[in-house]
Amino acid sequence: MNVLVIEDEAISARELSGIISAVEPGANIVATLESIEQTIAWLNHNPQPDLIFSDIQLADGLSFEIYEKVKINCPIIFCTAFDEYLMSAFDTNAISYLLKPINKAKVEKAFQKLSTLQQAFKAEGGTQGMERLLSQVKQPYKQVLLVNQREKIIPVQVKDIVYFWLESTIVQVCTIQHQKYFITHSMDELEKTIDPQLFYRANRQFLINRHTVANVERFFSRKLAVKLVIETPETVMVSKTKAVDFLQWLEGGRY
Incomplete structure (x- = not known):
């Protein structure tokens, strides 16, 4: 060789x-x-x-x-x-x-x-x-994200993250333990590095964990309102064009 x-x-x-x-x-x-x-x-x-x-x-x-x-x-x-x-x-x-x-x-x-x-x-x-x-082998999805908090670098298990939320240009992470961090990754970068079977880009502002979806409510104009196990800064909305895809993902039939 x-x-x-x-x-x-x-x-x-x-x-x-x-x-x-x-x-x-x-x-x-x-x-x-x-x-x-x-x-x-x-x-x-x-x-x-x-x-x-x-x-x-x-x-x-x-x-x-x-x-x-x-x-x-x-x-x-x-x-x-x-x-x-x-x-x-x-x-x-x-x-x-x-x-x-x-x-x-x-x-x-x-x-x-x-x-x-x-x-x-x-x-x-x-x-x-x-x-x-x-x-x-080209599926090296991140299992851990490193976040900075003052002088500390904290490893956060991806499976413990309830949602990523984009506010203006800053992405916030919220975990099942109600911990919140800010990260430098963009939402587009996160979509590429996080397992799509576990996380779904509900809209421009939210990337949500399948296992933390509490329920889904049908909204007017065939949109979906998603409630997670932890309260979100605003309602997680899924557009009518993504509604079918989202529900297939939620039941594990999309991939």
């Missing part, structure tokens, strides 16, 4: 290469590259590897630029100190997202996932099978 390592810190690159060799003795590190420019040039003049281990923040920008300019056919395992790029990573051929510090256990788990996908790919057969399997 030919493995390409993209990492701009020399010590981290050596450590990662050592871990890869220890976990997968048959792995051949074909190159260790440190920048976007260097990597694009290498990929344009060499056969593609079987696997890429890629940092995200490189000296000359984010590594996603590489994958926008060069068509990559092999799986990618991202290694980074930041979780903010999770969704962007899975817009590529990512099969795993490892948070630094990288250790043997994390790399072993990533190789296990790769092996599982490869076996399933053989069973499925053909490019379409691999594309379908890769699409299945």
Whole structure:
């Protein structure tokens, strides 16, 4: 197996290469590259590897630029100190997202996932099978949101959030424990990172948790008024054009 390592810190690159060799003795590190420019040039003049281990923040920008300019056919395992790029990573051929510090256990788990996908790919057969399997791992919905409260960073379980509410340009989070926080994410960002089976964008201002819907009342003009288990700042309204879709989601038949 030919493995390409993209990492701009020399010590981290050596450590990662050592871990890869220890976990997968048959792995051949074909190159260790440190920048976007260097990597694009290498990929344009060499056969593609079987696997890429890629940092995200490189000296000359984010590594996603590489994958926008060069068509990559092999799986990618991202290694980074930041979780903010999770969704962007899975817009590529990512099969795993490892948070630094990288250790043997994390790399072993990533190789296990790769092996599982490869076996399933053989069973499925053909490019379409691999594309379908890769699409299945592109669902890294957040389980925890980090919110700032003064000098503290507080982890909030997504399943415990009753609703997200947009007031002007600020998004407020309300939990089942009646705790309220403000977050910097936009509602559009939240829709992409939160499981759509659990949360529904009722309207521009509300993103609500399925398990906290107390009842739904039919309103005039075929709109729906949704009541949650916790009082909301204003009535959660669902338009008539979304009413059927919302009810299907509520009973679990939308996805």
